[in-house]
Amino acid sequence: MSFAVERGKTLGIVGESGSGKSVSTQTLLGLTAGALIDGEALFEGQDLLAMSDAQLRRVRGKEIAMIFQDPLSSLHPLYKVGKQIAEMIRQHEPDVNKAQARKRAVELLGMVGIPEPDQRVDDYPHQFSGGMRQRAMIAMALSLNPKLIVADEPTTALxxxxxxxxxxxxxxxxxxxxxxxxxxxxxxxxxxxxxxxVLVMYGGKPVEHAERRSLYYRPHHPYTKGLLESIPGSTGAKERLKPIPGQPPSLINLPSGCAFHPRCEYVMDRCVPEEPQLTPVNDNDGFPDLGHTSACWLPHEAAGLSADAERIRQEAVAAGRSGDTTIVDAGEAQ
Structure with a gap:
Protein backbone atom coordinates (compact mmCIF):
# COMPACT_ATOMS: atom_id res chain seq x y z
CA MET A 1 0.00 0.00 0.00
CA SER A 2 1.09 3.57 -0.51
CA PHE A 3 -0.09 6.79 1.10
CA ALA A 4 1.27 10.17 2.12
CA VAL A 5 0.21 12.85 4.60
CA GLU A 6 1.58 16.38 4.87
CA ARG A 7 1.97 18.56 7.95
CA GLY A 8 -1.31 20.21 8.88
CA LYS A 9 -3.32 17.65 6.90
CA THR A 10 -5.39 14.66 7.98
CA LEU A 11 -5.53 11.26 6.33
CA GLY A 12 -8.43 9.05 7.32
CA ILE A 13 -7.94 5.28 7.10
CA VAL A 14 -11.23 3.39 7.22
CA GLY A 15 -12.39 -0.20 7.01
CA GLU A 16 -13.99 -2.96 9.04
CA SER A 17 -12.24 -4.59 11.96
CA GLY A 18 -9.53 -6.89 10.65
CA SER A 19 -8.88 -4.95 7.45
CA GLY A 20 -5.29 -4.13 8.45
CA LYS A 21 -5.67 -0.48 9.44
CA SER A 22 -3.91 -0.63 12.80
CA VAL A 23 -1.23 -3.10 11.75
CA SER A 24 -0.22 -0.90 8.82
CA THR A 25 0.40 2.13 11.01
CA GLN A 26 1.88 0.25 13.97
CA THR A 27 4.46 -1.17 11.58
CA LEU A 28 5.70 2.38 10.96
CA LEU A 29 6.75 2.60 14.60
CA GLY A 30 8.21 -0.88 14.90
CA LEU A 31 5.30 -2.20 16.97
CA THR A 32 4.74 -5.38 14.97
CA ALA A 33 7.75 -7.40 16.09
CA GLY A 34 8.26 -10.66 14.22
CA ALA A 35 6.13 -9.65 11.21
CA LEU A 36 7.43 -10.07 7.67
CA ILE A 37 7.81 -6.51 6.37
CA ASP A 38 8.94 -5.19 3.02
CA GLY A 39 8.80 -1.85 1.22
CA GLU A 40 9.72 1.47 2.82
CA ALA A 41 8.14 4.10 5.05
CA LEU A 42 9.77 7.47 4.48
CA PHE A 43 9.60 10.08 7.23
CA GLU A 44 11.48 13.26 6.39
CA GLY A 45 13.64 11.32 3.97
CA GLN A 46 14.49 8.48 6.36
CA ASP A 47 13.14 4.95 6.06
CA LEU A 48 11.45 4.04 9.35
CA LEU A 49 11.47 0.34 8.45
CA ALA A 50 15.27 0.34 8.15
CA MET A 51 15.87 2.03 11.53
CA SER A 52 17.34 0.21 14.52
CA ASP A 53 15.42 -0.06 17.80
CA ALA A 54 17.49 2.76 19.28
CA GLN A 55 16.76 5.03 16.34
CA LEU A 56 13.04 4.26 16.50
CA ARG A 57 12.94 5.06 20.22
CA ARG A 58 14.21 8.54 19.40
CA VAL A 59 11.44 8.98 16.82
CA ARG A 60 8.55 7.48 18.79
CA GLY A 61 6.87 10.09 20.92
CA LYS A 62 9.03 13.01 19.87
CA GLU A 63 8.59 12.98 16.09
CA ILE A 64 5.70 10.54 15.69
CA ALA A 65 3.16 10.05 18.48
CA MET A 66 0.38 7.50 18.74
CA ILE A 67 -3.00 7.62 20.44
CA PHE A 68 -4.30 4.10 21.05
CA GLN A 69 -7.88 2.88 21.08
CA ASP A 70 -8.03 1.96 24.78
CA PRO A 71 -6.41 4.59 27.02
CA LEU A 72 -6.93 2.48 30.15
CA SER A 73 -4.58 -0.20 28.82
CA SER A 74 -2.18 2.41 27.41
CA LEU A 75 -1.73 4.27 30.70
CA HIS A 76 0.14 2.44 33.50
CA PRO A 77 -2.38 1.84 36.31
CA LEU A 78 0.20 2.21 39.11
CA TYR A 79 1.61 5.60 38.09
CA LYS A 80 -0.02 9.00 38.30
CA VAL A 81 -1.17 10.46 34.98
CA GLY A 82 0.99 13.56 35.34
CA LYS A 83 4.05 11.47 36.16
CA GLN A 84 3.59 9.45 32.97
CA ILE A 85 3.37 12.58 30.85
CA ALA A 86 6.38 14.12 32.61
CA GLU A 87 8.38 10.91 32.19
CA MET A 88 7.84 10.98 28.43
CA ILE A 89 8.96 14.61 28.25
CA ARG A 90 12.14 13.91 30.24
CA GLN A 91 12.90 10.77 28.24
CA HIS A 92 13.30 12.83 25.07
CA GLU A 93 14.48 16.09 26.68
CA PRO A 94 17.02 15.19 29.42
CA ASP A 95 17.73 18.86 30.17
CA VAL A 96 14.20 19.29 31.54
CA ASN A 97 14.05 18.70 35.30
CA LYS A 98 11.17 17.10 37.22
CA ALA A 99 9.58 20.38 38.26
CA GLN A 100 9.61 21.72 34.71
CA ALA A 101 8.20 18.48 33.31
CA ARG A 102 5.40 18.49 35.91
CA LYS A 103 4.54 22.09 35.09
CA ARG A 104 4.39 21.19 31.42
CA ALA A 105 2.12 18.22 32.21
CA VAL A 106 -0.28 20.53 34.07
CA GLU A 107 -0.34 22.92 31.11
CA LEU A 108 -1.04 20.07 28.69
CA LEU A 109 -3.87 18.66 30.81
CA GLY A 110 -5.43 22.09 30.95
CA MET A 111 -4.99 22.50 27.19
CA VAL A 112 -6.99 19.34 26.46
CA GLY A 113 -9.83 20.34 28.78
CA ILE A 114 -9.11 18.46 32.03
CA PRO A 115 -10.71 20.49 34.87
CA GLU A 116 -8.45 21.60 37.72
CA PRO A 117 -5.33 20.21 36.01
CA ASP A 118 -3.02 21.27 38.84
CA GLN A 119 -4.86 18.78 41.08
CA ARG A 120 -5.82 16.08 38.57
CA VAL A 121 -2.18 15.79 37.53
CA ASP A 122 -1.66 13.65 40.65
CA ASP A 123 -4.61 11.32 39.96
CA TYR A 124 -4.25 7.74 38.80
CA PRO A 125 -5.80 6.55 35.51
CA HIS A 126 -8.68 4.76 37.27
CA GLN A 127 -9.72 8.11 38.78
CA PHE A 128 -10.31 9.53 35.29
CA SER A 129 -13.41 8.89 33.21
CA GLY A 130 -13.02 7.31 29.76
CA GLY A 131 -13.17 10.68 28.03
CA MET A 132 -10.67 12.21 30.44
CA ARG A 133 -8.26 9.31 29.95
CA GLN A 134 -8.41 9.83 26.21
CA ARG A 135 -7.76 13.54 26.72
CA ALA A 136 -4.75 12.62 28.84
CA MET A 137 -3.47 10.42 26.01
CA ILE A 138 -3.88 13.32 23.59
CA ALA A 139 -1.97 15.54 26.02
CA MET A 140 0.83 12.97 26.13
CA ALA A 141 0.88 12.74 22.34
CA LEU A 142 1.20 16.54 22.05
CA SER A 143 3.75 16.92 24.84
CA LEU A 144 6.74 17.11 22.49
CA ASN A 145 4.98 18.79 19.56
CA PRO A 146 5.36 15.83 17.17
CA LYS A 147 5.21 16.24 13.42
CA LEU A 148 2.85 13.29 12.97
CA ILE A 149 0.15 11.82 15.22
CA VAL A 150 -1.41 8.43 14.54
CA ALA A 151 -4.82 8.13 16.22
CA ASP A 152 -5.97 4.51 16.29
CA GLU A 153 -9.75 4.64 16.75
CA PRO A 154 -9.45 7.05 19.69
CA THR A 155 -13.21 7.49 20.15
CA THR A 156 -14.50 3.91 19.77
CA ALA A 157 -15.20 3.27 23.48
CA LEU A 158 -16.74 6.70 24.14
CA VAL A 198 -9.46 9.07 2.85
CA LEU A 199 -7.89 5.63 2.35
CA VAL A 200 -10.31 2.69 2.37
CA MET A 201 -8.78 -0.67 3.29
CA TYR A 202 -10.07 -4.21 2.86
CA GLY A 203 -8.28 -7.51 3.32
CA GLY A 204 -5.05 -5.80 4.37
CA LYS A 205 -4.82 -3.68 1.21
CA PRO A 206 -6.13 -0.29 0.04
CA VAL A 207 -9.13 -0.50 -2.28
CA GLU A 208 -9.85 3.21 -2.76
CA HIS A 209 -8.03 6.47 -2.07
CA ALA A 210 -9.51 9.89 -2.72
CA GLU A 211 -10.02 13.40 -1.47
CA ARG A 212 -12.83 13.43 1.08
CA ARG A 213 -15.56 15.03 -1.06
CA SER A 214 -14.75 12.81 -4.02
CA LEU A 215 -15.00 9.71 -1.85
CA TYR A 216 -18.29 10.72 -0.25
CA TYR A 217 -20.01 12.01 -3.39
CA ARG A 218 -18.36 9.86 -6.07
CA PRO A 219 -17.40 6.54 -4.48
CA HIS A 220 -16.21 3.97 -6.98
CA HIS A 221 -15.37 0.76 -5.16
CA PRO A 222 -18.41 -1.32 -4.10
CA TYR A 223 -16.89 -1.75 -0.62
CA THR A 224 -16.69 2.03 -0.16
CA LYS A 225 -20.27 2.31 -1.36
CA GLY A 226 -21.28 -0.33 1.18
CA LEU A 227 -19.57 1.52 4.03
CA LEU A 228 -21.31 4.76 3.10
CA GLU A 229 -24.70 3.06 2.93
CA SER A 230 -24.09 1.63 6.41
CA ILE A 231 -24.08 5.13 7.92
CA PRO A 232 -27.44 5.92 9.62
CA GLY A 233 -29.47 8.32 7.50
CA SER A 234 -27.42 7.78 4.35
CA THR A 235 -30.22 5.96 2.51
CA GLY A 236 -33.09 8.06 3.83
CA ALA A 237 -34.48 8.92 7.24
CA LYS A 238 -37.14 6.16 7.23
CA GLU A 239 -35.18 3.45 5.44
CA ARG A 240 -33.45 0.52 7.08
CA LEU A 241 -29.67 0.42 7.24
CA LYS A 242 -28.15 -1.50 4.35
CA PRO A 243 -25.35 -3.65 5.78
CA ILE A 244 -22.65 -5.31 3.72
CA PRO A 245 -23.47 -9.04 3.59
CA GLY A 246 -20.98 -11.60 4.84
CA GLN A 247 -17.84 -11.23 6.94
CA PRO A 248 -14.35 -9.80 6.29
CA PRO A 249 -11.88 -12.44 5.11
CA SER A 250 -9.06 -13.92 7.14
CA LEU A 251 -5.82 -12.11 6.32
CA ILE A 252 -3.96 -15.43 6.31
CA ASN A 253 -6.40 -17.05 3.87
CA LEU A 254 -7.56 -14.34 1.48
CA PRO A 255 -9.89 -15.16 -1.43
CA SER A 256 -8.32 -15.27 -4.87
CA GLY A 257 -8.46 -12.25 -7.13
CA CYS A 258 -10.30 -9.33 -5.57
CA ALA A 259 -10.62 -10.11 -1.85
CA PHE A 260 -14.05 -8.45 -1.78
CA HIS A 261 -15.58 -10.56 -4.54
CA PRO A 262 -17.39 -13.07 -2.23
CA ARG A 263 -19.42 -10.17 -0.78
CA CYS A 264 -19.74 -7.96 -3.87
CA GLU A 265 -23.03 -7.50 -5.68
CA TYR A 266 -21.16 -6.39 -8.82
CA VAL A 267 -18.89 -9.43 -9.05
CA MET A 268 -17.73 -10.40 -12.56
CA ASP A 269 -15.93 -13.46 -13.85
CA ARG A 270 -12.54 -11.72 -13.90
CA CYS A 271 -12.89 -10.67 -10.26
CA VAL A 272 -12.25 -14.23 -9.04
CA PRO A 273 -8.86 -15.00 -10.65
CA GLU A 274 -7.48 -11.47 -11.23
CA GLU A 275 -6.57 -9.00 -8.49
CA PRO A 276 -7.22 -5.36 -9.51
CA GLN A 277 -4.68 -2.64 -8.72
CA LEU A 278 -5.29 0.97 -7.74
CA THR A 279 -5.88 2.93 -10.93
CA PRO A 280 -7.26 6.48 -11.47
CA VAL A 281 -11.01 7.06 -11.58
CA ASN A 282 -12.16 9.46 -14.29
CA ASP A 283 -13.22 12.94 -13.20
CA ASN A 284 -16.39 14.76 -14.30
CA ASP A 285 -14.74 15.70 -17.59
CA GLY A 286 -13.80 12.12 -18.38
CA PHE A 287 -10.10 12.49 -17.65
CA PRO A 288 -8.21 10.30 -15.14
CA ASP A 289 -8.16 11.84 -11.65
CA LEU A 290 -4.77 10.91 -10.19
CA GLY A 291 -6.00 11.90 -6.73
CA HIS A 292 -8.83 9.37 -6.85
CA THR A 293 -7.84 5.74 -7.35
CA SER A 294 -9.77 2.51 -6.99
CA ALA A 295 -8.83 -1.18 -7.09
CA CYS A 296 -11.85 -2.51 -8.94
CA TRP A 297 -12.61 -3.92 -12.39
CA LEU A 298 -15.76 -1.80 -12.75
CA PRO A 299 -15.69 1.01 -15.34
CA HIS A 300 -13.78 3.93 -13.82
CA GLU A 301 -16.32 6.64 -14.54
CA ALA A 302 -16.86 9.84 -12.60
CA ALA A 303 -20.35 8.78 -11.54
CA GLY A 304 -18.89 6.00 -9.47
CA LEU A 305 -21.06 2.90 -9.83
CA SER A 306 -22.36 3.79 -13.29
CA ALA A 307 -25.14 2.37 -15.42
CA ASP A 308 -22.68 -0.17 -16.80
CA ALA A 309 -21.97 -1.32 -13.25
CA GLU A 310 -25.68 -1.67 -12.51
CA ARG A 311 -26.11 -3.74 -15.64
CA ILE A 312 -23.23 -5.96 -14.49
CA ARG A 313 -24.88 -6.36 -11.09
CA GLN A 314 -28.19 -7.40 -12.63
CA GLU A 315 -26.46 -9.91 -14.89
CA ALA A 316 -24.55 -11.29 -11.89
CA VAL A 317 -27.76 -11.72 -9.90
CA ALA A 318 -29.43 -13.47 -12.84
CA ALA A 319 -26.45 -15.82 -13.15
CA GLY A 320 -26.45 -16.57 -9.41
CA ARG A 321 -23.00 -15.07 -8.84
CA SER A 322 -23.98 -12.27 -6.47
CA GLY A 323 -25.70 -11.49 -3.19
CA ASP A 324 -26.49 -14.24 -0.70
CA THR A 325 -25.73 -17.02 -3.18
CA THR A 326 -22.12 -15.96 -3.45
CA ILE A 327 -21.75 -15.69 0.32
CA VAL A 328 -23.19 -19.16 0.87
CA ASP A 329 -20.95 -20.63 -1.81
CA ALA A 330 -17.91 -18.96 -0.26
CA GLY A 331 -18.80 -20.33 3.15
CA GLU A 332 -19.26 -23.85 1.81
CA ALA A 333 -15.92 -23.65 0.03
CA GLN A 334 -14.21 -22.92 3.33
Whole structure:
Protein backbone atom coordinates (compact mmCIF):
# COMPACT_ATOMS: atom_id res chain seq x y z
CA MET A 1 0.00 0.00 0.00
CA SER A 2 1.09 3.57 -0.51
CA PHE A 3 -0.09 6.79 1.10
CA ALA A 4 1.27 10.17 2.12
CA VAL A 5 0.21 12.85 4.60
CA GLU A 6 1.58 16.38 4.87
CA ARG A 7 1.97 18.56 7.95
CA GLY A 8 -1.31 20.21 8.88
CA LYS A 9 -3.32 17.65 6.90
CA THR A 10 -5.39 14.66 7.98
CA LEU A 11 -5.53 11.26 6.33
CA GLY A 12 -8.43 9.05 7.32
CA ILE A 13 -7.94 5.28 7.10
CA VAL A 14 -11.23 3.39 7.22
CA GLY A 15 -12.39 -0.20 7.01
CA GLU A 16 -13.99 -2.96 9.04
CA SER A 17 -12.24 -4.59 11.96
CA GLY A 18 -9.53 -6.89 10.65
CA SER A 19 -8.88 -4.95 7.45
CA GLY A 20 -5.29 -4.13 8.45
CA LYS A 21 -5.67 -0.48 9.44
CA SER A 22 -3.91 -0.63 12.80
CA VAL A 23 -1.23 -3.10 11.75
CA SER A 24 -0.22 -0.90 8.82
CA THR A 25 0.40 2.13 11.01
CA GLN A 26 1.88 0.25 13.97
CA THR A 27 4.46 -1.17 11.58
CA LEU A 28 5.70 2.38 10.96
CA LEU A 29 6.75 2.60 14.60
CA GLY A 30 8.21 -0.88 14.90
CA LEU A 31 5.30 -2.20 16.97
CA THR A 32 4.74 -5.38 14.97
CA ALA A 33 7.75 -7.40 16.09
CA GLY A 34 8.26 -10.66 14.22
CA ALA A 35 6.13 -9.65 11.21
CA LEU A 36 7.43 -10.07 7.67
CA ILE A 37 7.81 -6.51 6.37
CA ASP A 38 8.94 -5.19 3.02
CA GLY A 39 8.80 -1.85 1.22
CA GLU A 40 9.72 1.47 2.82
CA ALA A 41 8.14 4.10 5.05
CA LEU A 42 9.77 7.47 4.48
CA PHE A 43 9.60 10.08 7.23
CA GLU A 44 11.48 13.26 6.39
CA GLY A 45 13.64 11.32 3.97
CA GLN A 46 14.49 8.48 6.36
CA ASP A 47 13.14 4.95 6.06
CA LEU A 48 11.45 4.04 9.35
CA LEU A 49 11.47 0.34 8.45
CA ALA A 50 15.27 0.34 8.15
CA MET A 51 15.87 2.03 11.53
CA SER A 52 17.34 0.21 14.52
CA ASP A 53 15.42 -0.06 17.80
CA ALA A 54 17.49 2.76 19.28
CA GLN A 55 16.76 5.03 16.34
CA LEU A 56 13.04 4.26 16.50
CA ARG A 57 12.94 5.06 20.22
CA ARG A 58 14.21 8.54 19.40
CA VAL A 59 11.44 8.98 16.82
CA ARG A 60 8.55 7.48 18.79
CA GLY A 61 6.87 10.09 20.92
CA LYS A 62 9.03 13.01 19.87
CA GLU A 63 8.59 12.98 16.09
CA ILE A 64 5.70 10.54 15.69
CA ALA A 65 3.16 10.05 18.48
CA MET A 66 0.38 7.50 18.74
CA ILE A 67 -3.00 7.62 20.44
CA PHE A 68 -4.30 4.10 21.05
CA GLN A 69 -7.88 2.88 21.08
CA ASP A 70 -8.03 1.96 24.78
CA PRO A 71 -6.41 4.59 27.02
CA LEU A 72 -6.93 2.48 30.15
CA SER A 73 -4.58 -0.20 28.82
CA SER A 74 -2.18 2.41 27.41
CA LEU A 75 -1.73 4.27 30.70
CA HIS A 76 0.14 2.44 33.50
CA PRO A 77 -2.38 1.84 36.31
CA LEU A 78 0.20 2.21 39.11
CA TYR A 79 1.61 5.60 38.09
CA LYS A 80 -0.02 9.00 38.30
CA VAL A 81 -1.17 10.46 34.98
CA GLY A 82 0.99 13.56 35.34
CA LYS A 83 4.05 11.47 36.16
CA GLN A 84 3.59 9.45 32.97
CA ILE A 85 3.37 12.58 30.85
CA ALA A 86 6.38 14.12 32.61
CA GLU A 87 8.38 10.91 32.19
CA MET A 88 7.84 10.98 28.43
CA ILE A 89 8.96 14.61 28.25
CA ARG A 90 12.14 13.91 30.24
CA GLN A 91 12.90 10.77 28.24
CA HIS A 92 13.30 12.83 25.07
CA GLU A 93 14.48 16.09 26.68
CA PRO A 94 17.02 15.19 29.42
CA ASP A 95 17.73 18.86 30.17
CA VAL A 96 14.20 19.29 31.54
CA ASN A 97 14.05 18.70 35.30
CA LYS A 98 11.17 17.10 37.22
CA ALA A 99 9.58 20.38 38.26
CA GLN A 100 9.61 21.72 34.71
CA ALA A 101 8.20 18.48 33.31
CA ARG A 102 5.40 18.49 35.91
CA LYS A 103 4.54 22.09 35.09
CA ARG A 104 4.39 21.19 31.42
CA ALA A 105 2.12 18.22 32.21
CA VAL A 106 -0.28 20.53 34.07
CA GLU A 107 -0.34 22.92 31.11
CA LEU A 108 -1.04 20.07 28.69
CA LEU A 109 -3.87 18.66 30.81
CA GLY A 110 -5.43 22.09 30.95
CA MET A 111 -4.99 22.50 27.19
CA VAL A 112 -6.99 19.34 26.46
CA GLY A 113 -9.83 20.34 28.78
CA ILE A 114 -9.11 18.46 32.03
CA PRO A 115 -10.71 20.49 34.87
CA GLU A 116 -8.45 21.60 37.72
CA PRO A 117 -5.33 20.21 36.01
CA ASP A 118 -3.02 21.27 38.84
CA GLN A 119 -4.86 18.78 41.08
CA ARG A 120 -5.82 16.08 38.57
CA VAL A 121 -2.18 15.79 37.53
CA ASP A 122 -1.66 13.65 40.65
CA ASP A 123 -4.61 11.32 39.96
CA TYR A 124 -4.25 7.74 38.80
CA PRO A 125 -5.80 6.55 35.51
CA HIS A 126 -8.68 4.76 37.27
CA GLN A 127 -9.72 8.11 38.78
CA PHE A 128 -10.31 9.53 35.29
CA SER A 129 -13.41 8.89 33.21
CA GLY A 130 -13.02 7.31 29.76
CA GLY A 131 -13.17 10.68 28.03
CA MET A 132 -10.67 12.21 30.44
CA ARG A 133 -8.26 9.31 29.95
CA GLN A 134 -8.41 9.83 26.21
CA ARG A 135 -7.76 13.54 26.72
CA ALA A 136 -4.75 12.62 28.84
CA MET A 137 -3.47 10.42 26.01
CA ILE A 138 -3.88 13.32 23.59
CA ALA A 139 -1.97 15.54 26.02
CA MET A 140 0.83 12.97 26.13
CA ALA A 141 0.88 12.74 22.34
CA LEU A 142 1.20 16.54 22.05
CA SER A 143 3.75 16.92 24.84
CA LEU A 144 6.74 17.11 22.49
CA ASN A 145 4.98 18.79 19.56
CA PRO A 146 5.36 15.83 17.17
CA LYS A 147 5.21 16.24 13.42
CA LEU A 148 2.85 13.29 12.97
CA ILE A 149 0.15 11.82 15.22
CA VAL A 150 -1.41 8.43 14.54
CA ALA A 151 -4.82 8.13 16.22
CA ASP A 152 -5.97 4.51 16.29
CA GLU A 153 -9.75 4.64 16.75
CA PRO A 154 -9.45 7.05 19.69
CA THR A 155 -13.21 7.49 20.15
CA THR A 156 -14.50 3.91 19.77
CA ALA A 157 -15.20 3.27 23.48
CA LEU A 158 -16.74 6.70 24.14
CA UNK A 159 -20.36 7.81 24.02
CA UNK A 160 -21.51 10.07 21.19
CA UNK A 161 -21.26 13.35 23.12
CA UNK A 162 -17.74 12.70 24.41
CA UNK A 163 -16.74 11.35 20.99
CA UNK A 164 -17.71 14.65 19.36
CA UNK A 165 -15.79 16.60 22.01
CA UNK A 166 -12.64 14.52 21.47
CA UNK A 167 -12.82 14.92 17.69
CA UNK A 168 -13.32 18.68 17.99
CA UNK A 169 -10.39 18.84 20.40
CA UNK A 170 -8.10 16.90 18.07
CA UNK A 171 -9.04 19.08 15.11
CA UNK A 172 -8.43 22.29 17.07
CA UNK A 173 -5.09 21.14 18.45
CA UNK A 174 -3.98 19.86 15.07
CA UNK A 175 -4.55 23.28 13.55
CA UNK A 176 -2.83 24.97 16.49
CA UNK A 177 0.27 22.76 16.32
CA UNK A 178 0.23 22.27 12.51
CA UNK A 179 0.58 18.53 13.01
CA UNK A 180 0.00 15.84 10.40
CA UNK A 181 -2.69 13.41 11.55
CA UNK A 182 -3.58 9.86 10.55
CA UNK A 183 -7.03 8.98 11.86
CA UNK A 184 -7.86 5.27 11.89
CA UNK A 185 -11.52 4.33 12.20
CA UNK A 186 -14.14 1.87 11.00
CA UNK A 187 -16.73 4.65 10.75
CA UNK A 188 -16.78 6.95 7.74
CA UNK A 189 -19.06 9.28 9.68
CA UNK A 190 -16.26 10.00 12.20
CA UNK A 191 -13.94 11.47 9.59
CA UNK A 192 -16.61 13.33 7.61
CA UNK A 193 -15.54 16.68 9.09
CA UNK A 194 -11.98 15.73 9.95
CA UNK A 195 -10.06 14.18 7.04
CA UNK A 196 -8.63 15.83 3.96
CA UNK A 197 -8.03 12.52 2.19
CA VAL A 198 -9.46 9.07 2.85
CA LEU A 199 -7.89 5.63 2.35
CA VAL A 200 -10.31 2.69 2.37
CA MET A 201 -8.78 -0.67 3.29
CA TYR A 202 -10.07 -4.21 2.86
CA GLY A 203 -8.28 -7.51 3.32
CA GLY A 204 -5.05 -5.80 4.37
CA LYS A 205 -4.82 -3.68 1.21
CA PRO A 206 -6.13 -0.29 0.04
CA VAL A 207 -9.13 -0.50 -2.28
CA GLU A 208 -9.85 3.21 -2.76
CA HIS A 209 -8.03 6.47 -2.07
CA ALA A 210 -9.51 9.89 -2.72
CA GLU A 211 -10.02 13.40 -1.47
CA ARG A 212 -12.83 13.43 1.08
CA ARG A 213 -15.56 15.03 -1.06
CA SER A 214 -14.75 12.81 -4.02
CA LEU A 215 -15.00 9.71 -1.85
CA TYR A 216 -18.29 10.72 -0.25
CA TYR A 217 -20.01 12.01 -3.39
CA ARG A 218 -18.36 9.86 -6.07
CA PRO A 219 -17.40 6.54 -4.48
CA HIS A 220 -16.21 3.97 -6.98
CA HIS A 221 -15.37 0.76 -5.16
CA PRO A 222 -18.41 -1.32 -4.10
CA TYR A 223 -16.89 -1.75 -0.62
CA THR A 224 -16.69 2.03 -0.16
CA LYS A 225 -20.27 2.31 -1.36
CA GLY A 226 -21.28 -0.33 1.18
CA LEU A 227 -19.57 1.52 4.03
CA LEU A 228 -21.31 4.76 3.10
CA GLU A 229 -24.70 3.06 2.93
CA SER A 230 -24.09 1.63 6.41
CA ILE A 231 -24.08 5.13 7.92
CA PRO A 232 -27.44 5.92 9.62
CA GLY A 233 -29.47 8.32 7.50
CA SER A 234 -27.42 7.78 4.35
CA THR A 235 -30.22 5.96 2.51
CA GLY A 236 -33.09 8.06 3.83
CA ALA A 237 -34.48 8.92 7.24
CA LYS A 238 -37.14 6.16 7.23
CA GLU A 239 -35.18 3.45 5.44
CA ARG A 240 -33.45 0.52 7.08
CA LEU A 241 -29.67 0.42 7.24
CA LYS A 242 -28.15 -1.50 4.35
CA PRO A 243 -25.35 -3.65 5.78
CA ILE A 244 -22.65 -5.31 3.72
CA PRO A 245 -23.47 -9.04 3.59
CA GLY A 246 -20.98 -11.60 4.84
CA GLN A 247 -17.84 -11.23 6.94
CA PRO A 248 -14.35 -9.80 6.29
CA PRO A 249 -11.88 -12.44 5.11
CA SER A 250 -9.06 -13.92 7.14
CA LEU A 251 -5.82 -12.11 6.32
CA ILE A 252 -3.96 -15.43 6.31
CA ASN A 253 -6.40 -17.05 3.87
CA LEU A 254 -7.56 -14.34 1.48
CA PRO A 255 -9.89 -15.16 -1.43
CA SER A 256 -8.32 -15.27 -4.87
CA GLY A 257 -8.46 -12.25 -7.13
CA CYS A 258 -10.30 -9.33 -5.57
CA ALA A 259 -10.62 -10.11 -1.85
CA PHE A 260 -14.05 -8.45 -1.78
CA HIS A 261 -15.58 -10.56 -4.54
CA PRO A 262 -17.39 -13.07 -2.23
CA ARG A 263 -19.42 -10.17 -0.78
CA CYS A 264 -19.74 -7.96 -3.87
CA GLU A 265 -23.03 -7.50 -5.68
CA TYR A 266 -21.16 -6.39 -8.82
CA VAL A 267 -18.89 -9.43 -9.05
CA MET A 268 -17.73 -10.40 -12.56
CA ASP A 269 -15.93 -13.46 -13.85
CA ARG A 270 -12.54 -11.72 -13.90
CA CYS A 271 -12.89 -10.67 -10.26
CA VAL A 272 -12.25 -14.23 -9.04
CA PRO A 273 -8.86 -15.00 -10.65
CA GLU A 274 -7.48 -11.47 -11.23
CA GLU A 275 -6.57 -9.00 -8.49
CA PRO A 276 -7.22 -5.36 -9.51
CA GLN A 277 -4.68 -2.64 -8.72
CA LEU A 278 -5.29 0.97 -7.74
CA THR A 279 -5.88 2.93 -10.93
CA PRO A 280 -7.26 6.48 -11.47
CA VAL A 281 -11.01 7.06 -11.58
CA ASN A 282 -12.16 9.46 -14.29
CA ASP A 283 -13.22 12.94 -13.20
CA ASN A 284 -16.39 14.76 -14.30
CA ASP A 285 -14.74 15.70 -17.59
CA GLY A 286 -13.80 12.12 -18.38
CA PHE A 287 -10.10 12.49 -17.65
CA PRO A 288 -8.21 10.30 -15.14
CA ASP A 289 -8.16 11.84 -11.65
CA LEU A 290 -4.77 10.91 -10.19
CA GLY A 291 -6.00 11.90 -6.73
CA HIS A 292 -8.83 9.37 -6.85
CA THR A 293 -7.84 5.74 -7.35
CA SER A 294 -9.77 2.51 -6.99
CA ALA A 295 -8.83 -1.18 -7.09
CA CYS A 296 -11.85 -2.51 -8.94
CA TRP A 297 -12.61 -3.92 -12.39
CA LEU A 298 -15.76 -1.80 -12.75
CA PRO A 299 -15.69 1.01 -15.34
CA HIS A 300 -13.78 3.93 -13.82
CA GLU A 301 -16.32 6.64 -14.54
CA ALA A 302 -16.86 9.84 -12.60
CA ALA A 303 -20.35 8.78 -11.54
CA GLY A 304 -18.89 6.00 -9.47
CA LEU A 305 -21.06 2.90 -9.83
CA SER A 306 -22.36 3.79 -13.29
CA ALA A 307 -25.14 2.37 -15.42
CA ASP A 308 -22.68 -0.17 -16.80
CA ALA A 309 -21.97 -1.32 -13.25
CA GLU A 310 -25.68 -1.67 -12.51
CA ARG A 311 -26.11 -3.74 -15.64
CA ILE A 312 -23.23 -5.96 -14.49
CA ARG A 313 -24.88 -6.36 -11.09
CA GLN A 314 -28.19 -7.40 -12.63
CA GLU A 315 -26.46 -9.91 -14.89
CA ALA A 316 -24.55 -11.29 -11.89
CA VAL A 317 -27.76 -11.72 -9.90
CA ALA A 318 -29.43 -13.47 -12.84
CA ALA A 319 -26.45 -15.82 -13.15
CA GLY A 320 -26.45 -16.57 -9.41
CA ARG A 321 -23.00 -15.07 -8.84
CA SER A 322 -23.98 -12.27 -6.47
CA GLY A 323 -25.70 -11.49 -3.19
CA ASP A 324 -26.49 -14.24 -0.70
CA THR A 325 -25.73 -17.02 -3.18
CA THR A 326 -22.12 -15.96 -3.45
CA ILE A 327 -21.75 -15.69 0.32
CA VAL A 328 -23.19 -19.16 0.87
CA ASP A 329 -20.95 -20.63 -1.81
CA ALA A 330 -17.91 -18.96 -0.26
CA GLY A 331 -18.80 -20.33 3.15
CA GLU A 332 -19.26 -23.85 1.81
CA ALA A 333 -15.92 -23.65 0.03
CA GLN A 334 -14.21 -22.92 3.33
Missing amino acids: DATVQAQILDLMLRLQREFDTALIMITHDLGVIADLADD
